[in-house]
Every structure is written in structure tokens, then in C-alpha cells.
Amino acid sequence: MTAGPGNGNGGGGGIWGTCLTGVGVLAFAFLPSILFSLSRNSAPYWLDVLNTVGLYTILALSLNVILGHAGMFHMGHAAFFAIGAYATAILNTSFGWSIMATMPVAALAAGLVAAVVAWPIIHLRGDYLLIVTIGIVEIVRIAITNDIFGLTGGSNGMYGISRPSFFGFTLIKPEHFFYFIWLTVGLTVLLFHWLENSRFGRALKFIKEDTVAAESMGVNTTRYKLMAFVIGAAWAGLAGTIFASRMKTISPESFTFSESVLLFTIVILGGKGSQRGVLLGSFLVMGLPEFFRGFQDKRILVFGAALVVMMIFRPQGLLPSKPSRYRLPGTLSERYGGQEAGDKPPPLPGGDGPGPVA
Amino acid sequence: MRILSLNNVTKTFGGLVAVAGVSCGVDRGAVVGLIGPNGAGKTTVFNMITGSTRPDDGHIFFAGHSIRGLRPHRIVALGIARTFQTIRLFPGLSVLENVLSGCHCRMRSGLVSSLLRLPGQRREERLVIERAMAELEFVGLAGLWRSTAGSLAYGDQRRLEIARALATEPRLLILDEPAGGMNEQETQELAALVGSIRDRDVTIMLIEHDMGFVMPVCDQLLVMENGILIAQGTPQEIQNNPKVVEAYLGLDEDA
Structure with missing residues (x-):
């Protein structure tokens, strides 16, 4: 039925991978109940940790489109996160918009700013682009610290942001946010998985592999890079809405350069372009340190050392991206094999094909 | 009918004149070979047709469109596709x-x-x-x-x-040294492939050093030397052209 590449399952091999993923997702859905039955006192704390992990997963997945798929070194992602959060805070506190109504505007605002700032720099290569994006995150942070247009409340930040509500039900407790955030993670994974395995995603892949060849094959490389940048930024803006309504208070120090570095680290550590990798990366970078609170600041040192070791021995990331899987439709599949069957060379058609490669 | 025409196309890199006022045309359905010693400016001509290099001067028309200065992806959309002298696939895909x-x-x-x-x-x-x-x-x-x-x-x-x-889905296919590095049998197969591409009503322009490949495959040859087009004609005419023999065929190219 579906001729498209790799349907649905992000896990390993075939049907078992799908089952395993299903069981995992189901277990995750019951996690709040499990945590509460284990310990009523510490459950809210751990749920808060999981919510932070979830939020950073959304952010890192959006950065993954830019950094992982399109291969653009972008270290200023917190800027777009900030624009989304502030758009929500301003519309909610000053204009009385409901949180969910501000979400599309937050995404749009972040996307728009991204389009404007990326336009002149999108052609820059690797390291040059990196420096400019660091500039962007600093400019945004300084602008909101200086109470730009009298809207952002300066270094005190903004407070009194409402909670999101759906059909009269308001999200207040950590377990409410748990479902809100992780359902958004699920939606993000699904949409970006589809995006990755489409004409759009392939175009980004070609650009990442060889920009000159991609352009010569008819891919408008500038346009696709810009679109990847804008979609990633818009999604970070959307995450900003969730962040603002969860914290109720936001201030410039939540959107510093080091936040951008953290997101960058999650994507590189997990595996550029790999959603599973980004998910794992978020847990390791945002979740794991919580287990070692007893060690105080030493945990950061250990974490830093672990990163160095990782980059030496596994530079492609913990769970690197796998090649896309394609299914041949109908008769073609009978002739050349429809399913991807491991690394074995495909059966050759009688006689006319070239010999297998040694 | 002309599908491609170059009019006084010129390109200099720094002080080096890579292509100096080349004018020529390619008929629809033809297989045209562009030959000449290394450094004659052949690949630069191809790069200008496909948009990866912008000519300093002159005009390039393809199927009624002026394509000079267009970006490569626009030129591809108009119907010119290419291969590269050094293979440029997406090796990881x-x-x-x-x-x-x-x-x-x-x-x-x-x-x-x-x-x-x-x-x-x-x-x-x-x-x-x-x-x-x-x-x-x-x-x-x-x-x-x-x-x-x-x-x-x-x-x-x-x-x-x-x-x-x-x-x-090109109307003009540009092959930059397609037989480069191929053995005898592979070159034979390539010649057959070029023939069947032409049968699909695709015009072909190619650069190639292997004269055993070029002579039977091409209808028309363009000969370049030092950025100048020194001769054009059928393979027979070119073989008997004294200028070409002196500049290219008579010369052991790598010696």
C-alpha cells in the first residue's frame, strides 16, 4: 500500500521493533501512575525532570532538522525558543490571549525572525554560520534584557503567565504537563519523521552530502536550507509557548548561549539526523545529571569528560541515523525485492544486470 | 534545429583566459563531442552551460531561453543535466x-x-x-x-x-569524460548506452579523451585549444584537419 520509505517504526528490525516501540510507549504512558505508586512525595519532582527532558527533546528535534538533516551548524537555537516564549508571555499577560491561541503566533514569530536573520547568512559554510548564529542568540538575549519596545520586562522577566487549558480543563500539575509535553514530543517525532522521508527531507540529505551536486541535480539549495532553518525555528517557538506556560515566569537567563550549546550537544551526542539519538541525548544530557545531584558540581566535570571520550570513540553519535528504507511498489518489488533485507546484496535479475560488487 | 547556442562566451580566472570568445551551436538530437588537450577550457565551457560558472561575457541560449547567469537548479529545470569529470554521487546514500x-x-x-x-x-x-x-x-x-x-x-x-x-528528464545531457577510468569493455557498453540515450530524443554533449570512443559515437566534434575553438565538423573532417592534427591528435598528450 504505502510506497513511501520506512513507515512508522523508528526502532530496529521489522515487526519486533514495532512491537517493542509500542510496548515502550505504553509503559511510558503509565509512568506517572507508576511513579506515584512508588513514592507520593518524590513523584512530582521526577515528573518535573521528565517534563524538562521532554521539552528539550522537542527543542532538540527541531534543531535536528537544521543541524542533523540539513547539516547547518546552528548554535543559536535558544534565540527562537526565547522569541516563542516571549510572544506567548506578551500576548497572554498584556493582551489576555489564551495560551493555546498564542502557540501558532509564537511559532510564526520565531519562524519569521529566523527567515529574516537567516536570509543573508544561509549560504555561509559550517564554521562561519556557527559564529553568526552565536551572534543571533546573544542579540536576542540582550534585546529582551533591555526591555525591547517596553514589552519584555527587562532582566526581571515576565510573570503571571497562565496555564494552558483545553476545553475548560486547565493543566496545573506536573502529570498534566507530562502528557501535554510528551504527546507533543510524539507529534514532533511523527511529523519530522514524515518530513525526513519525503521529497523535502531527501533534498536536505542531498544538500548535506554534497551541496554542489545537489544544486546540479536541480535542488534549489538556498531555498531548502532556508526552509529547514525556518521550520526548525518555528518549532522551537512552539516549544517556547509550552515552556512559558509551564514556568509561569520567564526571564532572559533561560535563553542564554549555554542553552543553545546544550541543545547542540544533545543532537551531536545522540546522533545528528537520528530522532532516536536525539531522544536518548535529551535523557542523557537533561535527565541523567539529576540522578547524581549528590555529587554536586563534580557531575558536570564527569559529564564533560564523558563527552570528550564520546567524541573520540564515537563521533557519529550514540545512535547514528540509519539509511532511509524504501519499498518498491508492485511488480518491481517482485523483481528486485521489496523489503530491505539487512546488508545482504539483493538478488540479481537474470543475466542482464552487472555483477555484484566485491 | 539548434537546441543550444553559445555566442562569444568568455571566462577568465584571474589573469588566465580559460575560454576566449567561444561561439558554437548544438543541433537537437545530435551527439556532440568536445575535445582538446588538457587545460583547453572544455570543462569550463560545460560549467558555464550548466550554470556552475558564470561567464564574464557572451550569451548562452538553450531552447529559446537565455540561460547565462541562471543558477544550476534553474538550468536543470529547463532541461540540461550533467555528470561530473570526477564522479560526484552522494556516496553515502x-x-x-x-x-x-x-x-x-x-x-x-x-x-x-x-x-x-x-x-x-x-x-x-x-x-x-x-x-x-x-x-x-x-x-x-x-x-x-x-x-x-x-x-x-x-x-x-x-x-x-x-x-x-x-x-x-533532460533534453540536453552533458557528460564530462564519461569513459574516464573505464576498461575496454565498459567503454564499449558506454558507447551503446550513449546510443540508446540518443534514441530517447536526448541531445548529448560530451568531453572525452578516448578517440576510439569519440570518433564512432559523435556526429559532430568541437575542438578547443587554449580557450579557443579551433575547429568544428564531423569526425572525418576533424581527423583530416591539419590544425587539429597539429594541436591535438598529433601530439602525445601526456608526454
């Missing part, structure tokens, strides 16, 4: 995906339909995979569709590059 890169410019699905996997997008994906497989069958690589492009044998990589270029 599968054979099928490489060909799909050529299909890109004939597809419509945009950001929204991809993000939401709309029915039209899925239908297009299915069609385009069939289309890509048809090109792979055409060059004889269909059985290797899921191999990694970088793992293919050299001759197969060359053919994959041609399949990828054909997937853009």
Missing part, C-alpha cells in the same frame, strides 16, 4: 536515492504535504520510485537499487551518475 535526487526537480510535493504525508504526496512518492527504477533498469543497475552508491564498482558509479542525470 543508496543507489535509488541517488536517482531520486534527479527526480526532485520534476516533483511537486512541498513542505506541508510532506510534513502531513498527504495522499497526493504518497502517490507521488510511489510514482517517483517507479520512475527512478525505470532509469536504473535503463542503465542496468536496477538490481543494485539499495546498495550504497559509494560501494559500487567504478564503471557502475559512472552509469549511476548517468541514470541520476536522466532522471531529471
